[in-house]
Amino acid sequence: xxxxxxxxxxxxxxxxxxxxxxxxxxxxxxxxxxxxxxxxxxxxxxxxxxxxxxxxxxxxxxxxxxxxxxxxxxxxxxxxxxxxxxxxxxxxxxxxxxxxxxxxxxxxxxxxxxxxxxxxxxxxxxxxxxxxxxxxxxxxxxxxxxxxxxxxxxxxxxxxxxxxxxxxxxxxxxxxxxxxxxxxxxxxxxxxxxxxxxxxxxxxxxxxxxxxxxxxxxxxxxxxxxxxxxxxxxxxxxxxxxxxxxxxxxxxxxxxxxxxxxxxxxxxxxxxxxxxxxxxxxxxxxxxxxxxxxxxxxxxxxxxxxxxxxxxxxxxxxxxxxxxxxxxxxxxxxxxxxxxxxxxxxxxxxxxxxxxxxxxxxxxxxxxxxxxxxxxxxxxxxxxxxxxxxxxxxxxxxxxxxxxxxxxxxxxxxxxxxxxxxxxxxxx
Amino acid sequence: xxxxxxxxxxxxxxxxxxxxxxxxxxxxxxxxxxxxxxxxxxxxxxxxxxxxxxxxxxxxxxxxxxxxxxxxxxxxxxxxxxxxxxxxxxxxxxxxxxxxxxxxxxxxxxxxxxxxxxxxxxxxxxxxxxxxxxxxxxxxxxxxxxxxxxxxxxxxxxxxxxxxxxxxxxxxxxxxxxxxxxxxxxxxxxxxxxxxxxxxxxxxxxxxxxxxxxxxxxxxxxxxxxxxxxxxxxxxxxxxxxxxxxxxxxxxxxxxx
Numbered sequence: 143x144x145x146x147x148x149x150x151x152x153x154x155x156x157x158x159x160x161x162x163x164x165x166x167x168x169x170x171x172x173x174x175x176x177x178x179x180x181x182x183x184x185x186x187x188x189x190x191x192x193x194x195x196x197x198x199x200x201x202x203x204x205x206x207x208x209x210x211x212x213x214x215x216x217x218x219x220x221x222x223x224x225x226x227x228x229x230x231x232x233x234x235x236x237x238x239x240x241x242x243x244x245x246x247x248x249x250x251x252x253x254x255x256x257x258x259x260x261x262x263x264x265x266x267x268x269x270x271x272x273x274x275x276x277x278x279x280x281x282x283x284x285x286x287x288x289x290x291x292x293x294x295x296x297x298x299x300x301x302x303x304x305x306x307x308x309x310x311x312x313x314x315x316x317x318x319x320x321x322x323x324x325x326x327x328x329x330x331x332x333x334x335x336x337x338x339x340x341x342x343x344x345x346x347x348x349x350x351x352x353x354x355x356x357x358x359x360x361x362x363x364x365x366x367x368x369x370x371x372x373x374x375x376x377x378x379x380x381x382x383x384x385x386x387x388x389x390x391x392x393x394x395x396x397x398x399x400x401x402x403x404x405x406x407x408x409x410x411x412x413x414x415x416x417x418x419x420x421x422x423x424x425x426x427x428x429x430x431x432x433x434x435x436x437x438x439x440x441x442x443x444x445x446x447x448x449x450x451x452x453x454x455x456x457x458x459x460x461x462x463x464x465x466x467x468x469x470x471x472x473x474x475x476x477x478x479x480x481x482x483x484x485x486x487x488x489x490x491x492x493x494x495x496x497x498x499x500x501x502x503x504x505x506x507x508x509x510x511x512x513x514x515x516x517x518x519x520x521x522x523x524x525x526x527x528x529x530x531x532x533x534x535x536x537x538x539x540x541x542x543x544x545x546x547x548x549x550x551x552x553x554x555x556x557x558x559x560x561x562x563x564x565x566x567x568x569x570x
Numbered sequence: 571x572x573x574x575x576x577x578x579x580x581x582x583x584x585x586x587x588x589x590x591x592x593x594x595x596x597x598x599x600x601x602x603x604x605x606x607x608x609x610x611x612x613x614x615x616x617x618x619x620x621x622x623x624x625x626x627x628x629x630x631x632x633x634x635x636x637x638x639x640x641x642x643x644x645x646x647x648x649x650x651x652x653x654x655x656x657x658x659x660x661x662x663x664x665x666x667x668x669x670x671x672x673x674x675x676x677x678x679x680x681x682x683x684x685x686x687x688x689x690x691x692x693x694x695x696x697x698x699x700x701x702x703x704x705x706x707x708x709x710x711x712x713x714x715x716x717x718x719x720x721x722x723x724x725x726x727x728x729x730x731x732x733x734x735x736x737x738x739x740x741x742x743x744x745x746x747x748x749x750x751x752x753x754x755x756x757x758x759x760x761x762x763x764x765x766x767x768x769x770x771x772x773x774x775x776x777x778x779x780x781x782x783x784x785x786x787x788x789x790x791x792x793x794x795x796x797x798x799x800x801x802x803x804x805x806x807x808x809x810x811x812x813x814x815x816x817x818x819x820x821x822x823x824x825x826x827x
Contacts, residue, residue: 422686425679425682425683425686426686428672428674428675429672429675429683432672432673432674433672435634436666436670436671436672438632438634438655439632439654439663439664439665439666439740440658440684440687440739440740440743441656441659441686441687441688442655443653444655
């Protein structure tokens with residue numbers, strides 16, 4: 143019942159969005175009159191109508207002829223629930239949204255950095271955790287993303303909003319290019335080749351001075367929001383956002399903007415990863431990680447499967463890079479050393495390979511803890527190393543063990559059992 | 571099922587015909603121009619000692635590695651140049667040596683992976699295809715043990731159960747031809763007997779089996795016809811019962827007189 147109301151409300155909301163400009167704004171003479179009640183009434187009618195039509199479709203037999211089989215057929219595959227309870231997810235979301243209003247400027251910069259590392263961790267998690275391809279050069283894709291924005295702006299005045307998809311695409315392309323030669327490699331050999339690839343990208347950026355500026359780096363402008371700038375005075379030919387809204391200037395605005403944008407991207411990515419795990423491609427990654435020979439004999443094309451993992455992971459890395467460039471306002475090759483790759487890999491390993499929640503937790507711990515322990519910053523790397531050793535001793539599978547959605551095919555006798563499926567907690 | 575391969579075969583074409591193929595790894599050649607054929611509804615066994623090239627032959631039929639010379643025909647169509655995953659989608663299911671179940675997945679999920687061969691692309695949901703429920707019932711009927719363990723992780727199964735699962739997974743792709751690589755490997759004789767009995771039931775339901783075995787005795791008892799492989803060449807062939815009583819075979823593989 144509630145699901146149906148919810149569905150009807152969503153249809154109503156879409157109707158409202160569409161109808162508001164069409165019916166709400168009426169041209170009269172040379173003026174536009176707004177009739178805000180009209181779209182509301184229409185949207186309400188659509189909502190209620192959708193609800194009753196959907197109810198009729200299910201409850202009145204002869205209506206099925208028009209309703210199609212969707213209402214009557216049972217789903218072919220049952221997917222067990224996995225992951226944390228909705229309550230925890232809501233709580234985490236509330237916390238994330240309230241955060242900028244609680245912590246100060248410094249806290250915000252740490253939070254943004256943590257979000258970037260969450261993004262990178264989740265990206266590498268697709269490659270290492272889900273597809274089981276050990277990638278030690280992930281920072282290369284991060285660099286590709288960052289330099290796409292930096293050089294794109296430098297040469298062609300590319301905006302942040304264009305650099306975001308372009309950086310992702312370019313990084314994904316680099317991921318595929320790297321993927322091709324390493325298709326035959328496994329484990330250690332793959333790790334070495336990816337390590338080399340990461341270094342190649344960094345050295346090219348460092349030495350191709352004519353294009354990339356070499357070690358001097360490239361400066362980057364801060365993104366604008368629909369042409370509104372986050373500067374005190376307009377520098378990029380737009381209007382400063384505080385003037386537009388008539389509020390006083392605060393340098394916090396840009397941090398809050400970047401934070402929420404990143405939060406949205408991370409949220410979308412989490413949803414995407416959850417979906418991917420349930421899709422056949424996610425299954426294929428999992429199968430490939432466990433056994434390549436069996437995979438191929440089952441008709442899975444290992445080339446597409448591996449390249450998709452590399453490409454998707456790299457795309458996420460590229461998005462992280464664009465955000466990093468925007469945050470720093472400046473990029474140079476020294477941000478993309480092997481240490482970064484190792485750090486991101488540490489996040490994935492500490493969090494538990496393949497576990498989304500684990501990776502998020504580990505990324506937060508590994509970015510927030512060093513900030514809290516500034517006094518001991520000389521021992522930062524040492525403490526990460528000790529943490530790794532301790533983890534390997536006590537929790538070799540990471541902070542949080544991977545929980546995977548499990549699938550159940552319905553069988554003739556088991557139709558009922560599938561309906562009463564227990565939550566898929568599968569410790570591996 | 572086989573939209574991608576127009577089956578223009580005449581009914582008397584053999585299901586699988588291997589003609590003078592050679593294959594190997596690097597500088598080593600494992601198969602030296604061997605030929606054999608498998609007809610519909612047969613159980614054909616290939617016996618031979620360690621390192622004779624039995625597994626290599628099965629892998630070469632699946633184009634992993636592809637044959638260097640010669641040709642492989644399936645229902646009259648040449649499949650020598652196809653890629654491994656394409657061959658799997660034609661209805662040739664390969665159960666690799668050492669079972670190779672997906673240890674982290676449940677039994678049921680392993681069986682569902684067999685559906686991947688039915689979809690033309692890995693991103694398509696094969697489980698939406700009609701008849702999946704019946705296929706699953708059929709596998710559970712052949713191996714009731716799998717039904718009991720349906721929600722258990724495959725890694726926790728015993729060796730025999732894993733072998734059943736590997737065969738069941740292959741059957742989920744509705745194969746015409748089932749290639750089995752050493753199903754008796756590391757199994758207790760009793761379990762092995764049960765699996766071999768099931769193979770007969772599978773053939774009666776319309777799937778042809780090409781079986782590679784080191785356990786010559788069991789394989790020859792089961793098989794309609796058999797080939798003997800020595801150092802990458804076929805040395806003997808004939809009906810299973812005939813080979814079972816042949817003195818050469820008894821001396822070389824059955825360890826008796």
